[in-house]
Amino acid sequence: MSDLPEYKLEGYASAGDVLQLHPDGVLRRKPPTPPPVREDLGTHTCGRRTEDGVPPDGRPGPDTWRERPGELPSCSYCGSMHPNEFMRIAEGGVHELGPTDKSYKVYVDSHRPSKFYFQHLTLEQRHRFIELLNAGTMKIGFPGRFYSRPFFVQYSKPAEGA
Ligand SMILES: [Zn+2]
Secondary structure, eight states: OTTSOOOEEOSOOOTTOOEEEOTTSEEEEOOOOOOOBOGGGOEEOOTTSSSTTOOOOOOOSOEEEEOOTTSOOEETTTOOBOHHHHHHHHHHTOSOEEEOSSTTEEEETTSSSOEEEGGGOOHHHHHHHHHHHHHTOSOBOTTSSOSSOOTTOOOOOOOTTO
8 A cells, every 4th residue: 555656636626536647746636628619609708797796707708608418508608508599498488497586697497507697688689588578478487477677677567547
């Protein structure tokens, strides 16, 4: 036992992690390989970069859409699903959209990635989302409505006497 070479681990590691022995004699966790970029979806600037309360983390843009095997494309910056996929799901009215306590976030439990950030919707898509909301065709999870109003949505009171 004592004849085996010994190395110092820098940082932490969990079962299944791949470690690399560096020339300085230190073991470090091999950085995960990012999922491949979906070139056909182009680049974008994630709306979460410029949002109040989200400090810029120094990662250079532009952002891309990446796709893990068996999953939908996700934003390389925030991990959100692609707005077109989200709108397809919202239009379908089959899969449940899970309200959150954030005005910019929604869960789609049937798909991975399972979160969507509204900042990714184009203006057109925001209009369409409001149409769907008004039509009542979206399947919205408990409590059956977006209790935190999506930031681009304004609820109007019924007209006087209506
Ligand atoms: Zn994003």
